[in-house]
Amino acid sequence: MASYSTNEFRSGLKVMLDGDPCSIIENEFVKPGKGQAFNRVRLRNLKSGRVWERTFKSGESLEGADVMDRTMEYLYSDGEFWHFMEPDTYEQYQADKDAVGDAAQWLKEGDRCEVTLYNDSPLAVVAANFVELEITETDPGVKGDTASGGSKPATLSTGAVVKVPLFLSQGEIIRIDTRSGEYVGRGKS
Amino acid sequence: MAQADDWQPSAIAGALAGRAELLQQLRAFFAARGVLEVDTPLLCSDTITDPAITPIACDQAGAKRWLQTSPEYAMKRLLAAGSGPIYQVCKAFRAGEAGGRHNPEFTLLEWYRPGFSLAALMAEVAELVQAVLGTSLHRVVSYRELFQQHLGVDPFVLGAEELERFARQRLDYSGGSEDRDTWLDLLLTHLIEPELEGLVFVYDYPASQAALARLRQEGDITVAERFELYVNGVELANGYFELTDATEQRARFEADNRALAARGEPTRPIDARLLAAMESGLPSCAGVALGLDRLLMMKLGAERVQDVLSFDWSRC
Numbered sequence: 142m143a144s145y146s147t148n149e150f151r152s153g154l155k156v157m158l159d160g161d162p163c164s165i166i167e168n169e170f171v172k173p174g175k176g177q178a179f180n181r182v183r184l185r186n187l188k189s190g191r192v193w194e195r196t197f198k199s200g201e202s203l204e205g206a207d208v209m210d211r212t213m214e215y216l217y218s219d220g221e222f223w224h225f226m227e228p229d230t231y232e233q234y235q236a237d238k239d240a241v242g243d244a245a246q247w248l249k250e251g252d253r254c255e256v257t258l259y260n261d262s263p264l265a266v267v268a269a270n271f272v273e274l275e276i277t278e279t280d281p282g283v284k285g286d287t288a289s290g291g292s293k294p295a296t297l298s299t300g301a302v303v304k305v306p307l308f309l310s311q312g313e314i315i316r317i318d319t320r321s322g323e324y325v326g327r328g329k330s
Numbered sequence: 331m332a333q334a335d336d337w338q339p340s341a342i343a344g345a346l347a348g349r350a351e352l353l354q355q356l357r358a359f360f361a362a363r364g365v366l367e368v369d370t371p372l373l374c375s376d377t378i379t380d381p382a383i384t385p386i387a388c389d390q391a392g393a394k395r396w397l398q399t400s401p402e403y404a405m406k407r408l409l410a411a412g413s414g415p416i417y418q419v420c421k422a423f424r425a426g427e428a429g430g431r432h433n434p435e436f437t438l439l440e441w442y443r444p445g446f447s448l449a450a451l452m453a454e455v456a457e458l459v460q461a462v463l464g465t466s467l468h469r470v471v472s473y474r475e476l477f478q479q480h481l482g483v484d485p486f487v488l489g490a491e492e493l494e495r496f497a498r499q500r501l502d503y504s505g506g507s508e509d510r511d512t513w514l515d516l517l518l519t520h521l522i523e524p525e526l527e528g529l530v531f532v533y534d535y536p537a538s539q540a541a542l543a544r545l546r547q548e549g550d551i552t553v554a555e556r557f558e559l560y561v562n563g564v565e566l567a568n569g570y571f572e573l574t575d576a577t578e579q580r581a582r583f584e585a586d587n588r589a590l591a592a593r594g595e596p597t598r599p600i601d602a603r604l605l606a607a608m609e610s611g612l613p614s615c616a617g618v619a620l621g622l623d624r625l626l627m628m629k630l631g632a633e634r635v636q637d638v639l640s641f642d643w644s645r646c
Contacts, residue, residue, distance in 0.1 A: 169429060170427070170429025170430070170432055171429075172382075173518065174558075174565055174619075174621075176382050176511065176518075176519075177508075177511070177512045178382070178427070179519065181520070196501055196502065196503050196516065196520065197504045198504070198508075198512075201505070
């Protein structure tokens, strides 16, 4: 892997730090006119998700990390692993609970998602920004109540629980923003 | 040939006019005070030895020349030749300094006041900056008080190991053990600067950070007669009660070159003409260099230096 000097640190660059792959979020060059130059860098540890700030002496370098983001199709879960397939090559990957993390509650078979590969195995999974899922359980819908603004919990086919408007009923398909976990509207399908 | 998609200026709306207006304002300011505008060469046969600054070398018909990191040496030669008070607005060049507040090619406003004390020059800098920015709030604090007030430590007393322990408790620093000045720079830039509001003058620096300032005994410590001006935590100007002793100057240049050699970096040519000018007699004076692009950023409320440059480093 190539190594990168502090002046090549860019948002999105993946580097190895303390043995873990990390993604650079922000790199600020700091230098007193008559003093030492530093780079104040915000990083995300791609294994733990932890975001923190570390300062480097300008000119230091870090090894690049063999990390890449791929769009994949979610196939199924066997209870222990989640299985994904690269649509172009049909190559399959299995991700464990740590890699899938919170994305598990939004994954529907056949949906596209982003899988981060580290040394060719899944490190993290990010669901599509918007997913459409079926309501499997909720209190009966209040017909015609589209204006009161009230909400109720609904359980979705994936097991996720979200707040939905009162007029929705079991069996309906709804659209969710996975970044906030919020209901955004009725599904098209 | 590929079509370049970055031909347009990086300057935000109003930045070109703002710069033109600022230059007029500065020229009127100095004209009213009888300070002469001068113009010195940017491409010279010698350069600075300061290990913290990397100059850019050029090849000129087979001979090495240096783009100036500041017009200081040439202006001091004018002072020694009897110019009287002078100022200059010019480009300066420093390798590797690129970021939200740095551009490797940038504009300096530098001026020298024969007969001025450091305090008198600080008052003049404050007047100019207040006239440009319309702000009057300002605080004047010594380097020692600054550290004591913000961090509760004495920067003149703590050793490198104590400073390192203090810094590592508060910051995640990737490097190993460093010298005292590096730890002080780290603490100042990371923990103190973000807390500075309005116009703040910091003066009486550690002797090890004197650069070209004179030293003075101040009670139990030796201080450099140097100041920095911060505006809302951003370093804007650096001033000295100028060293006039050629022997001391030569010793500092040689110490810089030893520090460069110890780091495995090439030493730099010592400016013999500056030393000769100082030997012939540099009048007692105070001088300051002010980052003009940053002053313009503050005047316009711009976030990044790119916003006030016609074409920033990535577009030229």
